[in-house]
Amino acid sequence: xxxxxxxxxxxVPNTSVTLRRIADDVPAxxxxxxxxxxxxxxDLTNRYPTSKIEDLVKEMPNYDxxxxxxxxxxxxxxxxxxxxxxxxxxxxxxxxxRNVAEFDPKNHNVTxxxxxxxxxxxxxxxxxxxxxxxxxxxxxxxLSGDNHPIHYDIEYCKAHGLRGLLAHGFQVLAxxxxxxxxxxxxxxxxxxxxxxxxxxxxxxxxxGDTLYPALVISALIPQRTTGIVVMAATIHNQAGxxxxxxxxxxxxxx
Numbered sequence: 588x589x590x591x592x593x594x595x596x597x598x599v600p601n602t603s604v605t606l607r608r609i610a611d612d613v614p615a616x617x618x619x620x621x622x623x624x625x626x627x628x629x630d631l632t633n634r635y636p637t638s639k640i641e642d643l644v645k646e647m648p649n650y651d652x653x654x655x656x657x658x659x660x661x662x663x664x665x666x667x668x669x670x671x672x673x674x675x676x677x678x679x680x681x682x683x684x685r686n687v688a689e690f691d692p693k694n695h696n697v698t699x700x701x702x703x704x705x706x707x708x709x710x711x712x713x714x715x716x717x718x719x720x721x722x723x724x725x726x727x728x729x730l731s732g733d734n735h736p737i738h739y740d741i742e743y744c745k746a747h748g749l750r751g752l753l754a755h756g757f758q759v760l761a762x763x764x765x766x767x768x769x770x771x772x773x774x775x776x777x778x779x780x781x782x783x784x785x786x787x788x789x790x791x792x793x794x795g796d797t798l799y800p801a802l803v804i805s806a807l808i809p810q811r812t813t814g815i816v817v818m819a820a821t822i823h824n825q826a827g828x829x830x831x832x833x834x835x836x837x838x839x840x841x
Contacts, residue, residue: 588656589656590606592656596654606635607638608631608635608637608638609637609638609643609667609668609671610637611665612665612666612667640667640674643671644671644674647675647678655668655672696772696775698772698773701774702774702777702839702840703774703809703814703839703841706807707804708804708806709804710803710804711801711803712765712768712769712801712804712818713801713802714763714800714801715768716798716800719754719793719796719797720794721752721794723754724739724752724754724758727754727757727761731755731757733755737753738753738755740752749793751793751794751795752793753792753793754792754794754796756788759788760784760831762798762800762822763802763820763822763831763835765781765835765837767800768800768802774839776840777839777840778837778838778839778840779839780837780838781835781836781837782838783836784834784836786831786832786833786834787833788831789828789829789831789832790829790830791830797825799822799824799825800820800822801820802818802819803818804816805818805819809841810841812840813838813840813841814841815837815838816837816838816839817834817835817836818834818835818837819833819834820833821833
């Protein structure tokens, strides 16, 4: 597992990886009684000689990041790893305190920052799924002033063959807001505004339905100092049915 993690870490540009191993505390005579175990230990020792805990403690401050791994002993970490952890606990606290002291709010990003030039057509931005509740209906009514009984009178809906309160199209559209996903956090201050939107409402949405919104970049239109990001919007329900399609346009600084 350590080798696989190291392999992945090396894919990061300008990253070097060092593997270190602590000797097992199981007596050699016990290991030798199990040929398969003995062969595994011999193979590991040939590739990764063991290091003393004292040497590792001195070496650790030189690294930017450390990944630990340990076999378990009755649900707990192995004794050599616990001994190492006990020795470096103070070092970890010191590093944590230093990171807090150096905290800069400007670097508190929810996700990787990208600009207009970094975006690619067909990139997908999904928002978390959400189940429609009566609270959504009440909030939309308070905001919009809409009072048509098809959205708020269950008996009216039943009389017209509907299985429940029918969500207003604009109420469903709100579920496609880019702000519910990572896109606005990613582009940060490059966003100037949400400039255009269109939608088609394909199927009814009712209380209890779960909606799955997604935005896909369909076009990137560069301008002199800005760029327009065109995104195809879709919302599916829990049955896999497409209930809304549309298009959003966002203006970004270049």
